[in-house]
Each structure stands twice: as C-alpha cells, then as structure tokens.
Amino acid sequence: MTGKASHEVGWIGLGRMGEAMATRLVKAGFGLSVWNRTASKADPLAKIGAEVVTDKMAMAHCVSVITMVSTTDDLKDILFGKGGVLTGNARPRRVVDMSSISDSGSAEIRRQLDGAGVAYLSAPVSGNAKVAKAGKLLVVASGPRAEYDAVQPLLAALGRAAMYVGEGELSRVWKIAHNTMFGVIIQSLCEITLLAEKAGIPRHVFLESINQSVLGSMYTRYKTPALVNLDFTTTFTPKLLLKDMELGMAAGRAYGVVMPAASATRDSIMSLSHQYPGDIDFSVLLLELARAAGMKLEPENVPVSDGLA
Structure with a gap:
C-alpha cells in the first residue's frame, strides 16, 4: 500500500519484541497500521487484521506512530532518512518510541521532532518478547504529560502497567x-x-x-x-x-x-x-x-x- 495509512495508530518495527507487542494491541482491539523493513515479518500481523503499509511516509497520516527498533541510528533513519515518516508533507500528532536507546540520542531526536511540530514520548519497557506475549510488560514513559495521558490506555494495553516518570529523557x-x-x-x-x-x-x-x-x-x-x-x-x-x-x-x-x-x-x-x-x-x-x-x-x-x- 502507498498513500495513507488507514488507522490512527501506526507501528514500526517487528522484531521479536515489536511483533509480540503489536500483536497484543491488535488482539486488544486497536486498529493498527504496521511497517517493517523486512516486509515478510508483517505477515503474522496481517493475518490477525493489521493493515500492512509498504511506504513509511504513509505512516505520517496516523495520529500516533509507535516505534520499536534496535538503535538510535535506526530510529533516525526511519523518521528522517530517505523516504522516512517525516520526509513528506503529512505529520503524525506524536511519535512514541519504545526502543532501548541512549538518553542523548533520544534528546537529539526530540529536538528534531519538536522542530517538525511533532510531540515525542520516550516509552521503553521492562520485559522480553515472552513477557510481552504473556501481557506482563511494564511501560515507563517520559515527555509531555498531556501526550502521555492521551496514549496511556494504549500503553497500558501492552502489559500489566504503564508509568509516567517525568519530562524529557528520564525514561531513558x-x-x-x-x-x-x-x-x-x-x-x-x-x-x-x-x-x-x-x-x-x-x-x-x-x-x-x-x-x-x-x-x-x-x-x-x-x-x-x-x-x-x-x-x-x-x-x-x-x-x-x-x-x-x-x-x-x-x-x-x-x-x-x-x-x-x-x-x-x-x-x-x-x-x-x-x-x-x-x-x-x-x-x-x-x-x-x-x-x-x-x-x-x-x-x-x-x-x-x-x-x-
């Protein structure tokens, strides 16, 4: 698919953790548009009702874009690199990054998103893919409190609890x-x-x-x-x-x-x-x-x- 993602929530990154977490959201009743660099990894999500997007820029039409990737550079590339989510005219309301990256790298990404008029939540988790599948992840978030409040039900659906720890990169x-x-x-x-x-x-x-x-x-x-x-x-x-x-x-x-x-x-x-x-x-x-x-x-x-x- 190209053009526009159909759902308010977009998910980028379907490794071990990402697939388990995205699957949980779909099964909890959230409409989800998903993108992954290796497209075949999205097949299990498609089978349970997620929309598979082949163009990252289409994800900019989601209200919330959730990312779960390996490194700071991966996140930068997905958002700002060639064909990245923010390289077109559309903008999501917010990006919620759940990856394990450094606080300095996250702060740099926050500055770039702020400049693009996009809110940013850092929301890493405690637990592995097996814990995610069992519904026992803990999500810990930081950033603007109003943005956290807006997505708290979404984050809480990923596991046993979601917590807010403060502004900026404190969750990192x-x-x-x-x-x-x-x-x-x-x-x-x-x-x-x-x-x-x-x-x-x-x-x-x-x-x-x-x-x-x-x-x-x-x-x-x-x-x-x-x-x-x-x-x-x-x-x-x-x-x-x-x-x-x-x-x-x-x-x-x-x-x-x-x-x-x-x-x-x-x-x-x-x-x-x-x-x-x-x-x-x-x-x-x-x-x-x-x-x-x-x-x-x-x-x-x-x-x-x-x-x-």
Missing part, C-alpha cells in the same frame, strides 16, 4: 538503570547457582528455593527454565546486553556515580559476547562461568515454571 535513564541491573542480576544468579551446584544442590532445587525466597522475582523465575535445562533460545543476545551495560557505565560516568558491580559485570558480558557473538540468549553466561569453575554442565531435563503462565 530509567531504562539504562533497569538494564544495568538486569546484567548484574544474571551475573550474580549464575554465580550463586554454580556455587550451589558444585556443593551438591541440583540447579532446579536451588533456583526454586531462590524464587520462593525474598530474593525471587519475575526475572529470576522466567530465567529459571533456561538455567535448569540449558535452553538458550534467544530472548536477548550477549551483544545487546553488552550495549546496555556500556550505556549504564556511560551514565554512571556522566552523573558521577561509582558502579563497581556494574563495571565487573560489563567486563564479564564483553567476554561472553566474544565467545557467543551470534543469536543465543545471554543466559548462556552460565556455561562460561561453569567453564571458569572447572564444571561441565548437563541439562537437568526437569519441567520448571517460568512464572509467566
């Missing part, structure tokens, strides 16, 4: 802090799991005890099946986690905050990304730490809950 700072902790927790969880196993406690027993303790969380629960059965089907790669740890360290330097635990984790994840540069889940960190401990792990083949059902 939140996301950077969140994902830095994300890395530190998986590092610690793998270390203590190996300690317990080497002492004689089976992984599934130890992890279930952690999940039932004051330390248990949605995160420890949904990573438990991977760690127990060594199923490293990708939710988030070591390379992407390294990107986020680097953002965390840069934020620490910018704000003058000492982050020794995050620094050690960043080095560990850098090593992991060299050993596993491809499409594999970052929880493969367990194997690397086991190797360093002189351990050879085997899947326990025990059915365990991820806590998302």
Whole structure:
C-alpha cells in the first residue's frame, strides 16, 4: 500500500519484541497500521487484521506512530532518512518510541521532532518478547504529560502497567538503570547457582528455593527454565546486553556515580559476547562461568515454571 495509512495508530518495527507487542494491541482491539523493513515479518500481523503499509511516509497520516527498533541510528533513519515518516508533507500528532536507546540520542531526536511540530514520548519497557506475549510488560514513559495521558490506555494495553516518570529523557535513564541491573542480576544468579551446584544442590532445587525466597522475582523465575535445562533460545543476545551495560557505565560516568558491580559485570558480558557473538540468549553466561569453575554442565531435563503462565 502507498498513500495513507488507514488507522490512527501506526507501528514500526517487528522484531521479536515489536511483533509480540503489536500483536497484543491488535488482539486488544486497536486498529493498527504496521511497517517493517523486512516486509515478510508483517505477515503474522496481517493475518490477525493489521493493515500492512509498504511506504513509511504513509505512516505520517496516523495520529500516533509507535516505534520499536534496535538503535538510535535506526530510529533516525526511519523518521528522517530517505523516504522516512517525516520526509513528506503529512505529520503524525506524536511519535512514541519504545526502543532501548541512549538518553542523548533520544534528546537529539526530540529536538528534531519538536522542530517538525511533532510531540515525542520516550516509552521503553521492562520485559522480553515472552513477557510481552504473556501481557506482563511494564511501560515507563517520559515527555509531555498531556501526550502521555492521551496514549496511556494504549500503553497500558501492552502489559500489566504503564508509568509516567517525568519530562524529557528520564525514561531513558530509567531504562539504562533497569538494564544495568538486569546484567548484574544474571551475573550474580549464575554465580550463586554454580556455587550451589558444585556443593551438591541440583540447579532446579536451588533456583526454586531462590524464587520462593525474598530474593525471587519475575526475572529470576522466567530465567529459571533456561538455567535448569540449558535452553538458550534467544530472548536477548550477549551483544545487546553488552550495549546496555556500556550505556549504564556511560551514565554512571556522566552523573558521577561509582558502579563497581556494574563495571565487573560489563567486563564479564564483553567476554561472553566474544565467545557467543551470534543469536543465543545471554543466559548462556552460565556455561562460561561453569567453564571458569572447572564444571561441565548437563541439562537437568526437569519441567520448571517460568512464572509467566
């Protein structure tokens, strides 16, 4: 299709997260126009009723354009590059970006959108594609409060809650802090799991005890099946986690905050990304730490809950 997108809500970016989130909106009853660089990735959305748009400029006729892409450069290209959403005469009312990008990159995009008369919300999320499919994402947004209020029902439909944290790029700072902790927790969880196993406690027993303790969380629960059965089907790669740890360290330097635990984790994840540069889940960190401990792990083949059902 070219010309005009038919729906008030447009969605750009149908990777693992984007497809899961857009699917949830369609199933919640929102009319959705979608665009993706690889057009075939829009097929599952078309099958459930979304309108597939082949021209990014057509998305400018939507009231709200939601973006979920990999990098700041990807977002800039989609909005302002050749044939981008804002390169024609039409303008959406607002752009809501849900990607994990830096606060400085997001601020630059905000300035460009402001100059084009388009409102901008930064709205990153907590959770992976599996969490999105289970309807348990948390959306955290920043920008003009009136724009957040206008799209709050849309954001809330993506998961269990949507929160407003303030003006400008504060949600980006939140996301950077969140994902830095994300890395530190998986590092610690793998270390203590190996300690317990080497002492004689089976992984599934130890992890279930952690999940039932004051330390248990949605995160420890949904990573438990991977760690127990060594199923490293990708939710988030070591390379992407390294990107986020680097953002965390840069934020620490910018704000003058000492982050020794995050620094050690960043080095560990850098090593992991060299050993596993491809499409594999970052929880493969367990194997690397086991190797360093002189351990050879085997899947326990025990059915365990991820806590998302």
